[in-house]
Amino acid sequence: MSDASSPLIVHGTGPAGDPLLDGLNPPQREAVEYRGPALLIVAGAGSGKTRVLTHRIASLLRSREAWPSQILAITFTNKAAQEMRERVEQLVGDGARGMWISTFHSACVRILRREAEQFGFTSSFTIYDSGDSRALIKRLVKEHEADALGLTPAAVQSKISKLKNELSDADAYARTVSHDDPAERVFIEIFRDYEKQLRRANAFDFDDLIAQTVYLFRAFPQVADVYRKRFRHILVDEYQDTNHAQYALIHELTRPVQSSQDVGGGMLALLDEGEAASLTVVGDSDQSIYAFRGADIRNISEFERDFPGAKVVLLEQNYRSTQNILDAANAVIANNFDRKAKNLWTDAGTGEKVVGFTGYSQHDEAQFVADEIEALHRAGAAYGDIAVFYRTNSQSRALEEIFIRAAVPYKIMGGTKFYERAEIKDALAYLVAVANPADEMALRRILNKPKRGIGAVTETSIARFAEDHGITFRDALANAAELGVGPKLQAAIAQLDTVLREATEIMLPASGEAAPPTSVTEGLQLLLNKSGYYDALRASRDPQDEARVENLDELVAVTREFARNNPEGTLLDFLTEVALVADSDDLDDESGSVSLMTLHTAKGLEFDHVFLTGVEEDLIPHRISAGEPGGPQEERRLFYVGITRARKRLYLSLAMTRAQFGEVSVAMPSRFLQEIPAHLIDWRQSPGDVNGRGGTQSRALNARRPASGSDRWGVKPLPAGGGLKPKSTAMDRFPGLVTNKVRDNGDLELAPGDRIRHDDFGEGRVDAVTGEGAKRIAHVRFDTAGAKKLLIKVAPIAKL
DNA sequence: CCGTGCAAAAAACTT
């Protein structure tokens, strides 16, 4: 425990009327006001940690204990960073300028760009995302014929990533394993090659960004000192999800300054030589869900041992959810044994019960979700306040299919990401080829895109020529005539070379003067036009290519947007931003759409109404987690994270059957459901109601159940005469219909008053038609299924 | 070197 002798006096006004402390509960205040070398804020879900962090920063700035430039705040996503910056700005206005508020990765990129020359890179290095790494590893695995030894690209990639997160490298790893094992030997060769290729390409992968920064600091203490002197207050959010490399980075930065080298800059005059920066970390071990990525829960559980004298503040009051939701969450997480007891509570009242629903199929489940969303919407909820979570990205498809038909506006976060689309990666590879000519991967990628007749043979001759003459792959392109290839190919290569040159002149003028902010947009357009990429897509008769052109237009729009936001932004800045954005970052908006995302993406967010879907064994907990140490416990935390995102209403849904890879299999309710006290759940349709498939078999099975109303699912007996409203879906006719190909009703005209027939919902009357063109929506009152909205173009309907 | 067609694999989460 830290003593109370902290000499610093907090400037400013007394406890009453202080805008930074008003409305905070006592532990929150303490977390804002405490001054000392190390502070751990254990912040339960929804306990206001962002508020505490921002107020703490504002408090440091207001009292002049720190200049903005002396503050480094690390968050997990760019979105969280942006939000924190905005909230600090609200508190202190312009005084926030100069702070580093960013993710681990962006902060490291900034440092590496400045210091790359120190250790054999140039500051124009590029960043390989996981897809780029996989492509490179795939090639190496093939070259080493490693698949024969059971080394798949995926396995190699994850092993390399794990090792880098532990700050190991190929040489270090080689010392720890037996060389008798041929698989290990080949793995080490591949690892070495991988490192070599990255270095040659002047590139870092995601893991390198952290690990290489740590190496840099350790190998060049005087460089590390620059940052140690600069950052006097370091704050780390989501500390429970840091891995060893990130932990080491924080340790390096909070070491006492070693040398007294002068680095210039008036602000630095303030600090005491030799004193370590103060460290604040915020986290909740119950929300640690990234062990698979190397997150080490011990970083937070042993914080007090790592930083003797650290102060610990516990935030348990929840300001987000109703008591019922918290009771459910507490009950679930209590099943994890090795955790410190913690109980979230609220004074917001009991609230609604958790709603449960069991569908016959994933489509049935999705239909329930869509219907319920519409009901919420009619009751006044904004779509933007509703979210649907699932464990795996593949589950989004069924939801999407139903949502499109029900005309529920939705938005998928993550999933098939924009920046992972082939055409976008191609376009970016063109930009990388300009920004970092050493990057062979990028060049090889665009060599034959669009088709220029350059195949593997020609590619090899270029590589050989480069090697023979001691020049780079990029420079070899300038010598088309000497490559020993046919005249057609020579022309193609020369043309590519010219296009790249012209683009370079625009984006990185040789004159040395800074390129104008519009240069990235211009350069990209030139590359896409003159390379023939656009033309090839437009000439294609593949309908998907139309969408590709649109995506590329979108990318051009992104460059414009970037130029607007970053008038000084260079090509490299643009590429860096693109490489480090996650798609969870662009959920900026009040766009009026329901948000669909994985449970992982949901971390750190909150919504009024939350649907947690696919609550089944083998999904959550996921099948693969069963074999991993701590796997099921991490899955439980993930489930807990999902529950605690909800402010007002929580829905838990599952399906009895689930199709994957086109095969239908029977699904079991998740064990986590049983961990929630039965009285908290209001089952609209419990697992017991839908045993067997469809209505036929279930009766027999139901008969065998113990007296209804008392089984472990807390099933209530169904009122005999059908006091319930009809089921939202006509299940007997449902299977198969929804999964049919998207139909096209063309110009089907509907007007209020028309009678229609729907394949699933039967007959109904059109109340109104809204929207235009392909987005026209019919509001229909069905005779038995109630009111629905239908997208006219694709709904399985016919006019009567 | 390119396109076609069939076989086989694939999907757990992310900076």
Place this chain on the structure above:
DNA sequence: TTTTGCACGG
């Protein structure tokens, strides 16, 4: 179900 990888013929 959808995507990717390979073999083959042009």
